[in-house]
Amino acid sequence: MMEEVLTALSPRPGGRYADGTLGGAGHAAAILEASSPTGWLFGCDRDCDAVEAARKRLAKFEGRFEIRQGNFAGMSEWIEAGSCDGVLLDLGVSSPQLDLAERGFSFQQDGPLDMRMDKSQPMTAAKLVNESSAEDLANIFWEFGGERDSRRMARAIERDRQMRRFETTRQLAELIERISPRAGKKAHPATKVFQALRLAVNDEIGSLKRGLDGALKILKPGGRLAVITFHSLEDRVVKGFGRTMSRDYTVIGDVDVPELRKPAVPKMKWVSRKAIQPTQAEIDENPRSRSAQLRVLEKI
Numbered sequence: 001m002m003e004e005v006l007t008a009l010s011p012r013p014g015g016r017y018a019d020g021t022l023g024g025a026g027h028a029a030a031i032l033e034a035s036s037p038t039g040w041l042f043g044c045d046r047d048c049d050a051v052e053a054a055r056k057r058l059a060k061f062e063g064r065f066e067i068r069q070g071n072f073a074g075m076s077e078w079i080e081a082g083s084c085d086g087v088l089l090d091l092g093v094s095s096p097q098l099d100l101a102e103r104g105f106s107f108q109q110d111g112p113l114d115m116r117m118d119k120s121q122p123m124t125a126a127k128l129v130n131e132s133s134a135e136d137l138a139n140i141f142w143e144f145g146g147e148r149d150s151r152r153m154a155r156a157i158e159r160d161r162q163m164r165r166f167e168t169t170r171q172l173a174e175l176i177e178r179i180s181p182r183a184g185k186k187a188h189p190a191t192k193v194f195q196a197l198r199l200a201v202n203d204e205i206g207s208l209k210r211g212l213d214g215a216l217k218i219l220k221p222g223g224r225l226a227v228i229t230f231h232s233l234e235d236r237v238v239k240g241f242g243r244t245m246s247r248d249y250t251v252i253g254d255v256d257v258p259e260l261r262k263p264a265v266p267k268m269k270w271v272s273r274k275a276i277q278p279t280q281a282e283i284d285e286n287p288r289s290r291s292a293q294l295r296v297l298e299k300i
């Protein structure tokens with residue numbers, strides 16, 4: 001969603017932008033190009049391979065960016081508060097991560113059960129699968145994957161791992177296929193469990209919540225936040241954040257009781273109420289974009 005992101009952030013010379021999910025730096029390069037000759041970009045990615053790829057891709061903009069390896073949840077610790085005109089979070093995994101079997105994200109290729117975006121963190125998918133209780137695993141599969149068979153799958157994993165540790169993506173995918181045969185289903189039966197493990201291993205929802213708060217801090221008034229999500233769980237977090245930041249009252253406790261509301265000044269406003277979807281042309285060119293949704297908020 002290149003055009004849509006550029007329209008949302010409208011980069012201009014002298015502007016300062018932050019890309020919390022550099023990946024291959026396609027968006028970052030476009031932001032730097034559009035803000036030539038004096039626009040500035042702060043960028044980060046949890047994945048050191050992505051940071052290296054981004055450095056190469058952005059070499060021609062040398063002197064106009066600062067890039068670090070790290071979680072966007074910590075962006076406000078190194079980017080000055082109120083300094084940015086635009087922040088981009090393009091969530092999820094990149095094609096290089098998905099396509100490299102050794103990263104362990106894909107059930108379609110055999111690789112180590114890894115799934116870490118940051119290869120230096122101790123938690124891996126193998127550690128989760130082999131060491132969590134069946135109850136914790138079932139909760140992960142249900143909460144992060146919406147997997148209806150979560151308990152049955154977790155119990156089967158617990159049984160199987162007594163004979164042999166789960167070390168590879170193939171081993172886990174085969175167990176799931178055994179329990180829940182494909183039989184004409186559109187999606188592979190391991191899709192939800194793999195998504196759930198990935199979200200848990202990388203604490204993606206927790207990072208997103210902290211990253212949204214951080215983005216609000218580093219934006220200037222009038223600055224825009226663009227977030228691309230790939231599944232409903234992430235989108236719900238972004239929608240909830242936008243709802244909370246754009247209302248003119250605060251809620252006491254977890255439930256919104258109108259009588260208990262306290263007046264407050266909204267911190268952000270929606271640029272468009274509805275999520276922006278990729279065009280059919282983009283989906284045809286890149287089928288992985290079909291579930292992408294872009295939401296844009298502006299700091300007040």
Ligand SMILES: C[S@@+](CC[C@H](N)C(=O)[O-])C[C@H]1O[C@@H](n2cnc3c(N)ncnc32)[C@H](O)[C@@H]1O
Pocket residue numbers: 020021022023024025026027028044045046047050070071072073090091092093094095117207208
């Ligand atoms: C969809 S790709 C981004 C593609 C990028 N916009 C481009 O134009 O090439 C997502 C990237 O975000 C990174 N990522 C995901 N969650 C992150 C987080 N919490 N902090 C930093 N990077 C993250 C992943 O490692 C991956 O490289």
